[in-house]
Structures are given as structure tokens and as C-alpha cells.
Amino acid sequence: MQMPSPKSRRWGDSLFRGLTFLAALGMIGLVMVIAVQLIRGSQLAFTHFGLGFVTGSRWDPVHGAFGSLPLVYGTIVSSLIALLIAVPLSLGIAIYLAELAPHWVRTPVSFLVELLAAIPSVVYGLWGVFVLVPLVRTALEPFLQRTLGWLPFFQGTYYGFGMLAAGIILAIMIIPTISAVSREVLLAVPNSQREAMLALGATRWETIKMAVLPYGRSGILGAVILGLGRAIGETMAVTMVIGNRPQISPSVFELAQTIASIIANEFSEAFDELHLSALVMAGLVLFVVTLLLNILARLLVWRVARAPEGVTRE
Amino acid sequence: MAKKSKRVVVLVMALALLMLVTACGKSGETGKAPAGSTDSKTKTVALNGAGASFPYPLYSKWIAEYRKVAPNVTIDYQSIGSGGGIKGITEQTVDFAGSDAPMKDDQLAKAPGQIFHIPTVMGAVVITYNLEGVKTGLKLTPEVISGIYLGNIKKWNDPAITSINPEVKLPDQEITVVHRSDGSGTTNIFTDYLSNVSKEWKEKVGKGTSVEWPVGIGAKGNEGVAGTVKQTPGGIGYVELAYAVQNQLPYAFLKNQAGKFVEPTLDTTTAAAAGSAANMPEDMRVSIVNAPGENSYPIAGYTYLLVYKDQKDKDKGTELVKFLWWAIHDGEKYAKDLLYAPLPDNVVKLAEARIKQINYQGESLYK
Numbered sequence: 001m002q003m004p005s006p007k008s009r010r011w012g013d014s015l016f017r018g019l020t021f022l023a024a025l026g027m028i029g030l031v032m033v034i035a036v037q038l039i040r041g042s043q044l045a046f047t048h049f050g051l052g053f054v055t056g057s058r059w060d061p062v063h064g065a066f067g068s069l070p071l072v073y074g075t076i077v078s079s080l081i082a083l084l085i086a087v088p089l090s091l092g093i094a095i096y097l098a099e100l101a102p103h104w105v106r107t108p109v110s111f112l113v114e115l116l117a118a119i120p121s122v123v124y125g126l127w128g129v130f131v132l133v134p135l136v137r138t139a140l141e142p143f144l145q146r147t148l149g150w151l152p153f154f155q156g157t158y159y160g161f162g163m164l165a166a167g168i169i170l171a172i173m174i175i176p177t178i179s180a181v182s183r184e185v186l187l188a189v190p191n192s193q194r195e196a197m198l199a200l201g202a203t204r205w206e207t208i209k210m211a212v213l214p215y216g217r218s219g220i221l222g223a224v225i226l227g228l229g230r231a232i233g234e235t236m237a238v239t240m241v242i243g244n245r246p247q248i249s250p251s252v253f254e255l256a257q258t259i260a261s262i263i264a265n266e267f268s269e270a271f272d273e274l275h276l277s278a279l280v281m282a283g284l285v286l287f288v289v290t291l292l293l294n295i296l297a298r299l300l301v302w303r304v305a306r307a308p309e310g311v312t313r314e
Numbered sequence: 315m316a317k318k319s320k321r322v323v324v325l326v327m328a329l330a331l332l333m334l335v336t337a338c339g340k341s342g343e344t345g346k347a348p349a350g351s352t353d354s355k356t357k358t359v360a361l362n363g364a365g366a367s368f369p370y371p372l373y374s375k376w377i378a379e380y381r382k383v384a385p386n387v388t389i390d391y392q393s394i395g396s397g398g399g400i401k402g403i404t405e406q407t408v409d410f411a412g413s414d415a416p417m418k419d420d421q422l423a424k425a426p427g428q429i430f431h432i433p434t435v436m437g438a439v440v441i442t443y444n445l446e447g448v449k450t451g452l453k454l455t456p457e458v459i460s461g462i463y464l465g466n467i468k469k470w471n472d473p474a475i476t477s478i479n480p481e482v483k484l485p486d487q488e489i490t491v492v493h494r495s496d497g498s499g500t501t502n503i504f505t506d507y508l509s510n511v512s513k514e515w516k517e518k519v520g521k522g523t524s525v526e527w528p529v530g531i532g533a534k535g536n537e538g539v540a541g542t543v544k545q546t547p548g549g550i551g552y553v554e555l556a557y558a559v560q561n562q563l564p565y566a567f568l569k570n571q572a573g574k575f576v577e578p579t580l581d582t583t584t585a586a587a588a589g590s591a592a593n594m595p596e597d598m599r600v601s602i603v604n605a606p607g608e609n610s611y612p613i614a615g616y617t618y619l620l621v622y623k624d625q626k627d628k629d630k631g632t633e634l635v636k637f638l639w640w641a642i643h644d645g646e647k648y649a650k651d652l653l654y655a656p657l658p659d660n661v662v663k664l665a666e667a668r669i670k671q672i673n674y675q676g677e678s679l680y681k
Contacts, residue, residue, distance in 0.1 A: 060526035061497075062519065129541050137546075159490060159546065161531050244495035244532025255531055261495075265534060268395030269497025269523040271421065276397075 035287065042281030044274060053281055059246045059257075061266070066278035068285050070246040074163070074256035075289065078238065079231040081167025081252065086175045087224055093175070094182035094220075099208055110183065117176035125240030128169045133160035133241055136168070141253055158253040159243065166242040166256065170234055174227035181226060185219030186212060218305040225297040232290055235260040259286040357386065359633045364392040365399020365412030368437055368499050368554065369617045372652050373412065376645050380637060383644075387633045396499055397523070403429060403620045409630055411620040414499025415523065416599035428623040430672065431598045432638055432665055433616040435646070435654040438555040438583040439504050440565040440613075444543050445470065445485065448564065451577075453478045455569040456511035456604070456612070462489055462550060464514060465529035470548060478569075485548075492542045492551035495532030497523035503615035504552050507603040511612075552613075555583065556653035570612045571604050582611035583655035591660040598668060614655070621672065628674045635679040638669050 045053060049066060056067020093113060097106055137160030144154045189212050197207040213220070235258075243255025244265065259282050270276045363373075370393035377389045391412065394402075399411035404425045416431055441454060458474050461467035467474055470484045494501045505521040519525050533542040536557040543549040543563075555578050558565050567575040576582050589607025594600050604612045619638065625631025642665050646656040657665065670680045 058526065061524045062522040062526065129538075129545065134545055157488070159531060161542065239495065239534055240538065244534075245527070245530075257532075265496040265532075266524045267397075267497075269397045269499070271397050271400060271415075271418070271523065275524075 038280060038284040038287055042277055042284050044277035045281040048274060049278075053278070054285060057246075057248060059262070061270070061272065061275045064272070064274050066274075066281075068259065068282050070248050071257055071259045071262055071282060072285060072289060073248045074242070074246070075232055075258040075260070075286065077252075078163055078166045078170060078242065078256065078258060079228055081163065082170035082174055082231045083224065083228060085168065085171035086178055086227060089171075090175050090178035090182060090223075090227070091220070093179040094186055095208060095213075097179075098183045098186035099212065100204075110180075113176050114180055115176075116172075117180065121173065121234060121237040122240075124169055124173055125237035128165060128237060128241040132169060133165055136160045136165050140164070145253075152250040153252050156249070156251045156253050159255065161241055161243040161255060162253055163242065163256045164252040166238050166258075167252070169237050169241055170231045173234060173237060174230050177230055178223045178227040181223035182216070182220050185216040185223065188219070189215045218301050221297070221301050221304055225294070225301075228293065228297070229290070232286075232293070233260055235264045239264060259283070259289075357629055359387050359629050361387065361389045361409045361630060361634055361637065363390065363399075363410040363412065363619075364394050364402045364408045365620070366396045366414045366499060366617055367393035368414050369412060369435060369654065372435060372649060372654050375648050375652060376641055379645070379648065380640060383640060384633070384636065387637065389637065395497070397497065399620065403622075409621075409634060412617065413620055414615065414617045415502045416616075416618060417620065425622075430621050430623050430668055431618045432621065432642070432668060433598055433618055433657060433661060434641060435649045435656060436583050436587050436602070436614050436616055437500075437503070437654060438578050438586075438611055438614040439500055439507070439552050440555050440558045440563075440578045441550065441552055441568070442540065442543055442558055442563040442565050443551075444547055444549040445487075446547065448482055448484070450564045450566075452482060452564075452566045453569070453575050454566045456507075459568075460508050460512035460515050463491060463493075463508060463528070463530070464512070464518070465491070487548040490546045490549045491527075491530030492533055492539050492546070492549055493527050493530050494535070494539060494552075496534050498535075499523065499615070499617070500536070500552065500554055501525065503603065503613060506601050506615070507613045510601070510604045555580075559653055568612050570610050571606050572608050572610070574608055576609065576611045578611050578613075580650055580653065580655040582609055583614045584658050586610035586612070586614045587616070587655070587661055588658035591658060591664070594661070594664055598664060623672055625672060625674045625679060628679075631672065631674045631679045632681075635669060635672050638672075639666075639680065642666070642669075 045066060048064075049056065053066060053068055054072070055069055056065070057069045058065045058067050059070070060066075097110055097113075101109065137158060141158035141160070141164065145158070148154045193211040193215055194207050197211040202210065238258055239261035242257060242261060244257050244261065245255035246257040246262065247254065249256075263279050263283055266275070267279055270279060370391070373391045377391060380387070380389065393412075396413040396415060399408070399413050400417055400421060402408040403411035404421070406426065414437075417429065422429055441459065443452065445452070454475075455478060458467060458478070461474060468489060470487045470489055476484055502521060502523045505515075505519065505525050508519070509516040509521045519528065531542055531546075533539045533551070536553045539551040539553050540557065540561060540563055543551040553563065557563075558578075565578060567577050570576050585607055586602050586605040589610040590600065590602045590605040598618075600616070602614050602616065605614070619641075621634060621638070625634065642657060642662050646662075649656040670678055672679050
């Protein structure tokens with residue numbers, strides 16, 4: 001075997017560099033093409049409604065009135081409910097699996113959690129309709145109304161279907177993503193961190209709280225963002241349990257609708273040009289909402305990453 | 315190392331050569347008639363169609379059966395929804411389209427040629443409900459159905475319902491309205507009916523494949539509506555007749571224009587079409603909801619095949635006309651088994667007249 005000459009090695013390097021550059025460029029191109037297509041497709045709706053499309057709250061295909069505010073509301077609130085439930089649970093799972101679990105528990109449980117991520121969303125939806133919704137209607141919602149009914153979030157009639165059911169099903173769907181990534185992040189924390197804490201006389205809990213979690217926080221935040229991304233774009237499972245009613249109500253018992261869900265529901269049978277264009281514009285709004293949330297999250301990660309690891313400098 | 319890479323190069327080249335040869339072989343074949351037929355008239359023709367999903371099971375059956383009649387014709391039908399079908403025929407990307415709702419005037423105006431509506435079969439929409447101890451046969455009137463879907467009638471023991479169902483014990487229970495969340499021909503027929511029988515509905519909501527519902531839970535597909543009604547005590551929803559029969563859902567008998575309570579069946583659906591055939595316009599774009607006739611079930615509608623009157627390709631046009639003719643005659647036999655209501659004779663006659671007008675450069679393609 002002969003080593004290639006320095007010259008040819010440089011040639012190979014630049015070829016490789018070029019290829020990866022092309023791949024990255026392709027990615028940017030793809031995003032641009034999607035954006036351009038969405039903007040072109042929503043031209044008609046934009047000339048009709050302008051920014052009123054974002055602030056309007058009626059969605060009436062028969063009379064050609066389209067406003068996406070309830071859809072944006074439904075998308076964001078259902079995802080937030082999902083995060084509220086999923087983040088603490090996922091962190092619990094990740095910490096247990098990375099730090100505390102004995103070896104014979106760790107492998108099968110990790111496997112099961114990752115298996116959850118591979119279940120198709122329509123299956124979650126079916127399970128939602130036949131198991132979760134009746135449970136929510138007969139047990140969870142009556143309980144919430146009895147105990148916390150004085151809050152505006154838990155008032156009104158309940159159907160089982162609605163914002164709460166959608167939030168729960170989304171939470172179940174994003175737990176595997178958040179917990180699996182967080183676990184990897186925690187496992188990557190160098191042992192020297194733990195050993196230093198233990199050497200100072202810290203307990204197991206203090207070690208996790210003061211050394212391991214702070215070290216991995218930007219990674220954990222990344223995991224949460226990944227989960228949020230999945231929740232915002234989820235369509236099938238959500239549409240099966242959310243009740244598909246575009247409205248804004250503080251109560252999580254009420255029916256709601258998300259952007260992704262209304263597009264999936266109405267696109268194939270939308271006859272009218274304006275209706276089609278409004279659906280494409282809803283897609284554009286979803287694109288922008290996702291973009292804004294991602295930028296926000298990125299800023300958050302930078303802020304967190306810039307802070308020193310550990311809690312020393314406070 | 316060097317030897318190995320050489321071998322790889324040879325292998326790749328051989329593979330490429332092989333692909334080239336097979337590709338040539340294939341392209342050479344497609345132009346020829348299938349083996350055995352030397353007749354120059356029976357050219358292989360491929361017809362592409364797309365559109366409504368409601369008649370898809372029947373159309374697939376037709377395509378399979380028609381292959382036995384005319385082996386030289388391959389027909390493809392993709393169930394992408396009526397909206398997609400109309401788009402396809404307007405942009406001439408398909409040879410024919412399927413639609414559950416007739417095209418509107420402004421849509422027809424956008425097409426580059428005159429489009430014919432050929433009705434194929436009918437579907438009916440039934441009202442299903444979830445009431446403990448109440449089976450099929452609850453009686454409902456147009457006023458009650460529109461009242462419930464407008465949100466004016468809120469309880470099952472409302473006098474409007476109990477007065478027409480004296481023999482049924484109705485509970486003091488909230489009515490939970492369920493409707494389709496996805497755009498669909500079923501919704502179009504149902505809201506067409508509501509607009510026809512209720513002025514308030516017509517003004518407030520109107521008809522369409524998706525509407526702004528005054529009340530209720532939206533569920534995706536027939537299975538979604540049926541599932542949601544099943545899950546919700548006091549629920550009411552509308553589904554296709556075929557779906558209700560296959561899944562043995564309880565359904566309501568509806569009061570028709572003649573004042574009779576009619577059970578939804580294939581026969582009462584066909585009766586609705588026959589009852590309204592007298593008022594059928596020449597272009598066959600007609601709504602048959604709330605049709606006259608003693609035996610007419612009031613929530614029914616045609617599903618159509620859409621074709622251009624002036625065909626651009628003689629071979630394709632000829633085969634298309636033959637297929638349409640076969641469909642409304644021999645094809646109707648398969649309808650009932652698949653739970654579609656066949657066309658009544660007087661409508662078949664009207665459709666025949668329409669098919670005979672399809673032409674290539676002024677010459678009728680019907681033989």
C-alpha cells in the first residue's frame with residue numbers, strides 16, 4: 001500500500017469539501033423553494049385579505065372569509081400543553097436512565113422509549129379516539145372541573161375531544177424525542193464533573209442538579225426544541241382528537257383547530273381558487289410561526305451556552 | 315487495490331449496458347399492439363382518470379370488469395378527491411374526472427372546452443346517533459335536523475323530537491353534533507339538503523364541501539364521524555349510506571317532501587333520482603335533495619364522470635365513449651352489490667343522449 005502523494009490528497013480534500021458544500025447549499029435551496037412556492041400560492045389570498053388573514057378569526061369557505069388567528073392559537077396552545085406535560089416527564093426519564101438506573105433496566109427501557117418514536121401518528125390518533133378521549137371525558141375532565149373549575153382554563157362543557165386531548169396526545173408523541181436526546185446529552189457529560197461534585201461531599205441529587213444538568217442544559221434545550229418542532233407540525237393524530245373547530249377559547253376543554261390539521265382536512269376537496277390560496281397561505285403562516293419559534297429557541301440556546309457551565313459564577 | 319477497482323469499473327459498465335438494452339427493448343414494445351391481435355383497429359389505449367373518492371370502489375370494479383370486455387384498453391382512476399379531479403380535467407392532465415358535486419358555472423368557464431357531466435350512480439347520506447336503547451328508525455323531520463345542526467335544538471327530549479316519536483323514550487340528554495372536518499362530497503350533499511329545507515341555514519351557512527359549522531365536533535372521514543358518535547353518548551352525525559350499512563350503525567328515517575317517513579335504502583335513493591328526473595336540466599347538473607315522490611329518500615346525490623364534449627384524440631375519445639356507454643348500462647349491475655344506488659331508467663336515457671354528443675372534430679364518436 002502506498003500513501004497518495006500530497007498533491008492528490010489535496011485534490012481529494014477539495015472534492016470532498018465541494019460535495020459537502022453542495023449538500024449544504026441544496027438544503028438552503030430547498031427551504032428557499034418551499035418559501036417561494038408558498039408565497040406564490042398565497043398571492044390571491046394575500047391580495048384579498050392582506051394582514052387581515054393573520055388577525056381575522058372567521059374561517060368560512062362558503063362565503064370566502066378566511067382568517068387564521070384561531071388556527072395559529074390552536075397550533076401554539078396545543079404544542080405548549082404538550083411541552084408542559086412532556087418536558088418534566090422526559091427529563092425524569094432521561095435522568096433516571098442516564099444517572100440512576102441499574103444496567104439491566106437501562107437497556108430495555110431505552111429501547112422501549114425509542115420504540116415509541118417509531119409508532120406512526122395515525123396509530124396514536126386511533127388510540128386517542130378509542131382510549132384517550134373516553135378516559136379524558138369520563139375521568140380527567142370531570143376531575144379537573146371539580147378541583148380547578150374556578151380557573152378559566154377548566155370551564156364549560158366537555159366532550160373528551162378538544163384542546164386537552166390534543167395536548168396530551170402530542171405530549172406522548174414528543175416524549176420519546178425529548179427523553180432520548182436528553183439522555184444522550186446527559187451521558188456525554190464527562191465523569192470528571194460528577195467526581196468533582198462527589199468529592200466535595202455532594203449527594204447524588206446535588207450532583208445531578210448542580211453539575212450534570214447545568215453542563216447539559218443547552219443540549220437539553222435543543223431536545224425540547226426538537227420536540228416542539230414535532231408537536232407544531234403534527235397533523236394526523238391531532239386532527240383525530242382536537243374536534244376541528246377553529247375558535248379561540250381559554251378553556252382547554254373546548255374544541256380547537258391547528259394549521260396543519262385544517263390544511264390536511266380541506267386541501268383535497270377545495271374547489272375554489274380563493275379557498276386553495278387561503279390554505280396555502282395558512283401553510284405560509286405555519287412556516288413563519290415555525291421559523292420564529294426556531295429563531296427564538298436558537299437565541300435561547302446561545303444565551304444558555306454562553307453562560308459558564310456549572311453554577312460557580314452567580 | 316488497482317485490480318479491484320478495475321473490476322468494479324467493468325462491473326458498472328456491464329450494468330449500464332444491460333440497463334440500456336432493457337430500456338430500448340421496453341420502448342420498442344410499447345408502440346406495438348399486444349401479441350395475438352393483428353387487427354389494426356384495436357390499438358392499445360390508456361385512459362387516465364382521477365377525482366372523487368366516494369365512487370372509487372365501484373370504479374375499480376368497473377375497470378377490472380371492463381378489462382375483460384375490452385382487453386386493449388387500460389383505464390386508471392386515482393381517487394384524489396373531487397377538487398383534484400376538477401383541477402385535472404380543467405388543466406387537461408386527465409382524460410376524464412370524477413366528481414361528487416357538479417362543477418359551478420365559473421369553474422366551467424375556466425375550462426378550455428365544454429365539459430359534460432355524466433351521472434354514474436347515486437349515494438345517500440344517513441343520520442346516525444348514539445342513544446341508549448334507541449335502535450334504527452328514529453323519525454326526524456327537516457325542521458329537526460336543521461334545528462339540531464344550527465344549535466337551536468339542544469336536548470334529545472325537545473318537544474320537536476318527542477312529538478314525532480311518541481313510541482320512543484328519549485332521554486333528557488345534551489345533543490352532541492358531529493360533522494365531517496375534511497372537505498367531502500358527503501358534506502356537500504348534506505349541506506345542500508339543509509340549505510334546501512332551512513332558510514336560516516341557507517343564509518347563515520350555505521352549502522359546500524367544507525362549511526363554517528354553527529356547532530359541533532369535526533371528525534375526519536366517515537369512520538371518524540361514526541367513531542366519534544359511538545364514543546359520545548347523545549351524539550348525532552351523518553355518514554354515507556354504504557358506510558352505515560356495512561358497519562350496522564343505527565340510522566334515522568327521514569320525512570320527505572311528500573310527508574312520508576322513509577328509510578334510507580338503495581331503492582329509496584334511486585326513487586329520489588327517478589322522482590326528480592322530470593326536472594333534470596339538459597346538462598344534468600342537478601341536485602336531488604328533498605326530491606318529490608312518495609318513496610324518495612331526501613338526502614341523496616349523483617356522482618359524475620366529467621369529460622370534454624370535443625375530444626382531441628380520436629382513439630382515446632372512441633374508447634372513452636365506449637367505456638361510458640358500458641358503464642351506464644352493464645356497469646350499473648355492479649352498483650348494488652357495492653351499496654351504490656343505480657341510475658333509474660329515465661336518467662340512463664338522458665345520459666345516453668349526452669354521450670352520443672361527444673365528438674371528434676364534429677363527428678360523433680358513438681357507434
